[in-house]
Amino acid sequence: MKEKREERIASVVLIVFSATYLAGAFYIPMPVFKQQLGPGAFPIATGIGMLSLACIYAWQQFRGGAKVNEENEEVEKRAVIIGAEEKIEKKADLKAMGFMLAAMLFYAFAFERLGYAISTFVVFMAGVLYLDRRHLVRDAVIAVISSFVLYYIFSIFLRVNLPAGPLKFLEF
């Protein structure tokens, strides 16, 4: 089962992460003066807790059989009582997500280099072109407002410093 495999991989990842964190916690240097409880104690306790939970999680995922199904029913019943959020659709549109992730990374990269206004406009338009290009004119107007106009509103009225980038000469 695919879902099962996903959770199994996740449990291994969590074990590795917890173990790394725990190992890191042991390497926290002792302070110069001695204390009742050094800076490493709390992280070590947290790390041990995480590692044991990750192991329990892995154990839950790797043991099979009918018992699990019975347990899942109990879990679902509980979920209804406490109003847990619905599980999300597993069929994700990986291509769209990859695009969005790339756009966000570019946005972070360009935020200071190109300035807020230009980078926002570019990312906004890229998103629009990729996701839905039926209302280009309207969306372009919105993009201009949320990039250039918003930049001036923020920097003039709210006195929030946003990076200007190459548009520095337009600053007041």
Added chain:
Amino acid sequence: MDFLGQFWNNVALGFSVAGTPFNLLLCFVGVFLGTLIGVLPGIGPMTGVALLIPLTFSLQPSAAIILMAGIYYGAMYGGSTTSILVNTPGESSSVVTCLDGYQMAKKGRAGPALAAAAIGSFVAGTFATLMLMLFGPWVAGIALNFGPPEFFSLMVAGLTVVTSLAGRSLVKALFATLFGLAIATMGIDNQSAVPRFTFGNPELLDGLEFLVVAIGLFALCEVFVNLADMKEAVQERLSIKGSLWLTKEDWKRFVPSCIRGTLSGFFVGGIAGAGAAVASFVSYGLEKKASKYRDELGSGAIEGVTGPESANNAAAGGALIHLLCLGIPGSGTTAIMLGALLMIGLQPGPLLFTQQPAFVWGLIASMYIGNVMLLVLNLPLVGMWVKLLDVPLYLLLMFITMFSFLGVYTMNNSVQDLYLMVGFGVIGYLMKRLDIPASPVILGIVLGKLMEEKMRQSLVISDGSVMIFLNRPISLFLLFLAVVAITNPYWKPIGRAIRRLFRGAPAR
């Protein structure tokens, strides 16, 4: 000074703070933006409050919290509108409202459903605020006598109770909490000045800013999640026909369910410390048992709207008692508010009531004002709110992305924070996919530093003995609560195992 005199003095002080034109305006802006957030599907109160926190940076603390509380209340409120008219809950605490609200709207009674939700929320919110005024100082007074061990145990109890209600799997929720605590250990240790988990990166010396994590885990995660089902069909939308007002018959059914919802919601949110979503489910269950019209539930009974809507607002108000008097957030949203207050430099807790009365009572007064504003704002403007649903999803996603970047950048002017936020967005998506709840992470981050500090102070007092947490009655009781919260899902299987054991034992 006698109790009543003090009480009125405080109330007067509060209204004098909240009643300034600027604060009134902020309160209005808050409830307006909050309702907007609540109505828009995909942005829950947590995402909304996290995204809008940067707006409060330039404000005075009391003005900032008034704005935030307005957003919080408005978001709780706005979710019901879309539940009723479109069958799409704006946030998790109005999921139940869909059951009967949408059915009522289908029968052409959308107006009364909206009115019942609004008035129920108003009554419940006012009740919760009143309780906060009456009992807040008292609870804070008790907590004033707490020493470090009690506070540590209180935080353990708070974290575990909230965590145990946070998702399907207790193991996953607890892991999420510890993950939050682990993130909180990053940066320079306050007491020994030793850097921890900073990887030699100077920007990490101050630790990870909680807002970077919160916006990544909630806002950007929403973008990824929504991208997955972009091509969903447009839902059928019901319009409001006929009168908005309740009939005499409606009122008769409204009052008892409103009282039940308010009380149960306040109990769940204010005393048990669970969130508004839990409260709404509990209330619906209660209506199913206690209401005279329980057979109609599910097919458009007004009780199914009034009860849960009153309950979630009463719980939202109740959660503020925990936040203000004890400094322990009872839900993800209040955790974000706590984080924001800490960023401003205020430490919510019992001392706040005595040291910053203008702040606390100003907030309380603004909650009253906000409630009235919501009632006035919501019913006439319902048509406009519903129009908001016409905003295409892809534009909404771009706006969320833009505001996330804007907010996180203005906090520290740091590009590294932007990359970290995107990283947490991906982590948030993976967590959602694996059904690991994200709000415990935020609770862990916000409480982590303080929890560690209290633990170390306690152990200095006791000269290193952990028995200090068990020797003190209040602390012991709180830890006992924590154990109960964690173990309760396993009672049934354990009980079954014990019974099996005894049945299997040879009789002698």
